[in-house]
Amino acid sequence: MEEKLFEKSPDIEERIKYLAEKEEQTLIRIRRELHKVPETGVYLPKTYEIIRRELQKIPGVEVIEHAAEGYGLIGIMRGKLPDGKTVLLRADIDALPVEEPEGLPYRSEHPGCMHACGHDGHAAWLIGAARILSDIRDNWGGCVKFVFQPGEEVGKGATALIEKDQVLENPKVDMAFAAHGWPSVESGKIGIARRYAFGCVGGFSIKIMGKKGHASWPEETVDPIAAAIEIYQHMPSVLTKKISGTEAKVFSVTYMQAGDVKIHNVIPETCEFGGTMRAANMDVLKRMGKELEKEVRAVCHVAGAEYKADIRIHGGAVHNAVDLLEGTEKTAKGILGEDKVYFIEHDHLGGENFSEFSSRVPAVYLFIGIRPKEKEQIPGLHSAEYRFDDHVLKGAAGVFAALGYYGCMGILQKQEKGTGTEEWKK
Numbered sequence: 073m074e075e076k077l078f079e080k081s082p083d084i085e086e087r088i089k090y091l092a093e094k095e096e097q098t099l100i101r102i103r104r105e106l107h108k109v110p111e112t113g114v115y116l117p118k119t120y121e122i123i124r125r126e127l128q129k130i131p132g133v134e135v136i137e138h139a140a141e142g143y144g145l146i147g148i149m150r151g152k153l154p155d156g157k158t159v160l161l162r163a164d165i166d167a168l169p170v171e172e173p174e175g176l177p178y179r180s181e182h183p184g185c186m187h188a189c190g191h192d193g194h195a196a197w198l199i200g201a202a203r204i205l206s207d208i209r210d211n212w213g214g215c216v217k218f219v220f221q222p223g224e225e226v227g228k229g230a231t232a233l234i235e236k237d238q239v240l241e242n243p244k245v246d247m248a249f250a251a252h253g254w255p256s257v258e259s260g261k262i263g264i265a266r267r268y269a270f271g272c273v274g275g276f277s278i279k280i281m282g283k284k285g286h287a288s289w290p291e292e293t294v295d296p297i298a299a300a301i302e303i304y305q306h307m308p309s310v311l312t313k314k315i316s317g318t319e320a321k322v323f324s325v326t327y328m329q330a331g332d333v334k335i336h337n338v339i340p341e342t343c344e345f346g347g348t349m350r351a352a353n354m355d356v357l358k359r360m361g362k363e364l365e366k367e368v369r370a371v372c373h374v375a376g377a378e379y380k381a382d383i384r385i386h387g388g389a390v391h392n393a394v395d396l397l398e399g400t401e402k403t404a405k406g407i408l409g410e411d412k413v414y415f416i417e418h419d420h421l422g423g424e425n426f427s428e429f430s431s432r433v434p435a436v437y438l439f440i441g442i443r444p445k446e447k448e449q450i451p452g453l454h455s456a457e458y459r460f461d462d463h464v465l466k467g468a469a470g471v472f473a474a475l476g477y478y479g480c481m482g483i484l485q486k487q488e489k490g491t492g493t494e495e496w497k498k
C-alpha cells in the first residue's frame with residue numbers, strides 16, 4: 073500500500089451522518105420485516121431472502137450466497153480508490169425459541185420463535201452501513217466484507233464462514249468489527265470494553281451412577297443425589313482455592329435431575345447435573361474443567377459411585393484489539409458525538425461466536441445502547457419482553473460505515489508507519 077498520510081475526514085463524517093439520517097426509515101422497515109420472520113439455527117431461508125433482496129439493491133455489492141453451510145450471506149464491496157485495506161463487518165442474524173407476546177404490529181409470525189436477542193436490528197444496521205458505503209464509494213479504496221452470520225445462538229456460524237467460505241481470505245481481512253444491541257447502555261450511546269467484550273465459554277454434563285434402594289435403608293444404597301450435592305456445594309470453594317482471585321470466572325449449575333416426583337421412598341440409581349463455566353482466560357477455563365473432573369472423581373470414589381463426565385470448551389473470549397481501540401472510539405465519536413462513546417470498565421463473561429473472528433484477526437466489539445433514556449432498566453436479552461429500540465439503527469449504521477471507511481483508508485490501527493495514526497492524538 074502506498075505510504076500516504078490520511079487524515080480524519082470531517083466532510084466524510086458529515087456525509088455519513090446525512091446518509092444515515094436519510095436511511096433511517098428504510099432501516100426501520102427492514103428491521104421490522106425481519107422481526108416478523110424469526111428463524112433459529114443455521115437455516116434461515118426467510119431471513120436470507122430479505123437480506124439478499126436488500127443487498128442486491130445496493131450498487132457495488134457482490135453477494136456470496138449460502139455461506140456458513142446454509143443460509144448465511146456475504147456482501148463484498150470494493151471502494152473506487154486504488155489502494156486500501158480489507159475490513160470485515162459482521163452481523164449475527166438468527167433468532168431464539170421464545171414465544172413473542174401479543175402487542176406489536178410486526179409481531180413474530182412464527183409461533184415459538186422470536187428475535188429476542190435483537191439480531192434483526194444487527195442485520196438492519198449492517199445493511200444500512202452497506203448502503204452508506206456504497207454511496208461514498210468514490211472516496212475510499214480497499215474492500216469491505218459484510219458478513220451476515222446465522223447460528224450465533226447455537227455457536228455455529230462463524231467457524232463455517234472462516235473454514236469453509238474462507239471469509240478471512242481473498243482479499244485477506246485486516247480487521248473485523250461486530251456489535252450487539254445492549255440493554256445496559258443508553259440508546260444513542262456506545263460502550264466499548266477495554267479488555268474483553270465476551271468471555272471463554274465451557275459446559276459440563278455429569279452423570280453419577282449410584283446404587284438404588286429403599287430410602288429407609290440408605291446404608292444399603294449409594295446415594296447419587298448426596299454425591300451431586302456435595303460436588304455442587306464444594307466447587308465454589310475449590311475454584312477459590314485453586315485459581316487466583318484476580319481471574320474472572322463463573323461456575324453455574326443450571327440443572328439437576330434425579331428420582332421421580334411421585335416416589336418418596338426410593339433412593340434413585342442416578343443423578344445428572346450440568347451447567348456452564350466461563351472465564352476471561354482460556355487457561356483458566358481449562359483449569360476449571362480439570363478441577364471439576366478431579367472433584368467429581370474424588371467425591372464418587374469416597375461415595376462408591378461411578379460417573380460419566382462430559383466437560384467441554386465451546387468457544388474463546390472476544391478480546392478487543394488494543395491497537396484498534398482508540399481509532400474505533402474516535403470514529404464512533406465522530407458519528408455520534410463526543411459524549412456518546414465511552415469505555416466500559418466492568419467486563420462480563422457472556423459468550424459470543426464472534427470469538428472465532430477476533431481470535432484470528434484484530435477486532436473490536438461494540439455495545440450499542442438500546443435502553444431508552446427515560447427508562448432505568450429494560451427487559452434483558454432473550455426475554456419475551458425484550459424490545460429493540462429502532463431509534464439506534466441509523467447511528468449504528470453510520471458508525472459501522474465510518475469504521476469501514478476509516479478501516480479501509482488505513483488510519484484506524486495504531487503503530488503503523490505512514491498511515492496517519494498520529495492524527496488521532498490531536
Ligand SMILES: [Zn+2]
Nearest residue numbers: 189225453454
Ligand atoms: Zn443471544
Ligand SMILES: [Zn+2]
Nearest residue numbers: 189190191252
Ligand atoms: Zn445476541
